[in-house]
Amino acid sequence: MSALATTEYSITKIVKASDDKTWYKFGDRKILMSVEADVRAGIDLAQLKKEDVIINGKSIQLNLPAPKIMSVNLPPEKIKVEYEDIGPLRDPFDNAARDALLAQAEKQIRSAMDQTAILADTEKNTRNLLSNFLQQAGYEQIEIRFGNTKQTLQ
Amino acid sequence: MTRSIFKIIGYAVVIVLAYLLLAKIGWLPSPASWFRPAPVSIDETPLLVNRIRALSELSSLSVQDEVVVTQIKPAGTAKQIISLVTPGAAPALDHLVLVVKGELELGTDLKGLTEQQVFIAGDSIAIHLPAAKVLLAQINPSQTETFIEEGDWTPDEITKLKIKARDQLIERAKQKGLLQKANERSLKIMEDFLRTLGFNKTSVSSQ
Numbered sequence: 001m002s003a004l005a006t007t008e009y010s011i012t013k014i015v016k017a018s019d020d021k022t023w024y025k026f027g028d029r030k031i032l033m034s035v036e037a038d039v040r041a042g043i044d045l046a047q048l049k050k051e052d053v054i055i056n057g058k059s060i061q062l063n064l065p066a067p068k069i070m071s072v073n074l075p076p077e078k079i080k081v082e083y084e085d086i087g088p089l090r091d092p093f094d095n096a097a098r099d100a101l102l103a104q105a106e107k108q109i110r111s112a113m114d115q116t117a118i119l120a121d122t123e124k125n126t127r128n129l130l131s132n133f134l135q136q137a138g139y140e141q142i143e144i145r146f147g148n149t150k151q152t153l154q
Numbered sequence: 155m156t157r158s159i160f161k162i163i164g165y166a167v168v169i170v171l172a173y174l175l176l177a178k179i180g181w182l183p184s185p186a187s188w189f190r191p192a193p194v195s196i197d198e199t200p201l202l203v204n205r206i207r208a209l210s211e212l213s214s215l216s217v218q219d220e221v222v223v224t225q226i227k228p229a230g231t232a233k234q235i236i237s238l239v240t241p242g243a244a245p246a247l248d249h250l251v252l253v254v255k256g257e258l259e260l261g262t263d264l265k266g267l268t269e270q271q272v273f274i275a276g277d278s279i280a281i282h283l284p285a286a287k288v289l290l291a292q293i294n295p296s297q298t299e300t301f302i303e304e305g306d307w308t309p310d311e312i313t314k315l316k317i318k319a320r321d322q323l324i325e326r327a328k329q330k331g332l333l334q335k336a337n338e339r340s341l342k343i344m345e346d347f348l349r350t351l352g353f354n355k356t357s358v359s360s361q
Contacts, residue, residue: 001213001214001215001216001259002212002213002214002339002343003212003213004210004211004212004213005209005210005211005213005289006208006209006210006211007206007207007208007209008206008207008209009203009205009206009207010203010204010205010206010207011201011202011203011204012201012202012204013199013200013201013202014199015196015199016196016197016199017194017195017196017197018194019194021192021193021194022191022192023192024189025191036204040209040211040290042209042211042213045212045343045347048347048350049350050350052350053350053351053352055351055352060351060352070213070259071257071259071290071292072294073290073292073294074294074295076293076312076313076316076317076320077313077317079295079309079313080309081309092306094300094303094307095250095252095300095303095307095312096300096303097194098295098309099295099296099298099300100194100295101194101196102294102295102296103294103295103296104195104196105196106294106295106296107296108196108198108199109201112201115201116201116203121206125208125209128208129208129210129264134351136269136272136274137274137279137351137353138274
């Protein structure tokens with residue numbers, strides 16, 4: 001693995017579920033949890049080849065791979081059960097049931113990240129980081145491009 | 155009268171057999187599915203971005219590992235009373251056993267790199283990188299299996315156990331010498347990257 005992570009988004013999501021669809025269970029139970037996820041994005045340096053770097057005297061052109069979502073982390077200490085309403089004939093949600101709901105939330109977060117500006121921010125941060133370094137290295141004209149394909153590491 | 159009862163039983167048997175046959179070939183739901191709990195789905199809710207942070211982390215090693223963590227505590231009052239009045243019964247205890255799969259990313263935080271640690275002269279470059287560290291230790295609910303959950307466990311008690319699992323994963327990675335390995339790989343990646351950027355003479359070291 002060789003990846004350069006340049007952006008992290010901290011995201012809050014409310015997880016709402018109502019368990020009232022099973023016909024032989026009397027009464028329902030509801031849960032409301034808040035989740036804070038840390039989503040990191042960056043570029044995969046392993047995809048960078050020699051031909052992606054064009055140097056001409058004091059000018060340099062870098063063709064970098066497209067930014068990717070690298071991780072979606074749901075730290076346990078940032079998951080809170082905010083509210084539970086359990087019918088008198090029902091058992092409370094156990095850990096396995098809560099984790100199953102949180103796994104759905106994780107999936108929703110992954111698929112909704114495209115609607116945020118995380119990949120655009122990653123391009124911006126990567127460009128800033130490398131431009132500063134290349135300026136320090138003596139390059140006067142710096143052009144950094146990114147691939148067009150959007151990919152997500154699972 | 156008897157004949158019509160036999161007729162009704164005959165029809166019932168034919169209907170049941172036909173149902174079982176259709177359930178077997180998957181055209182009708184099986185009898186077992188009648189008592190399967192309906193799946194619980196969460197509502198679609200929006201994401202709220204709280205904070206955006208610029209990073210400069212070079213991930214050089216990704217590791218997947220698995221740990222089993224256990225927590226035991228005295229059971230609730232009802233179980234305690236039953237255990238006390240039952241001759242020869244062991245003390246009532248609640249058990250919680252989790253199988254936690256985690257993913258660790260190890261590498262170098264380039265934010266710790268100061269101007270004094272980079273020396274450039276013509277096509278030569280020397281960089282002194284900060285030491286590799288654990289950049290990410292991820293244990294998501296989708297990767298956690300509740301193997302045993304007896305008794306009442308509060309979300310806080312479960313969170314503490316999950317944090318213990320994450321600490322164990324980090325400790326195990328350190329014991330296996332993965333930080334040193336990540337450090338070596340960071341040096342190699344940085345050296346290759348610098349050569350790609352046109353530097354002919356490179357010297358990359360770490361703390």
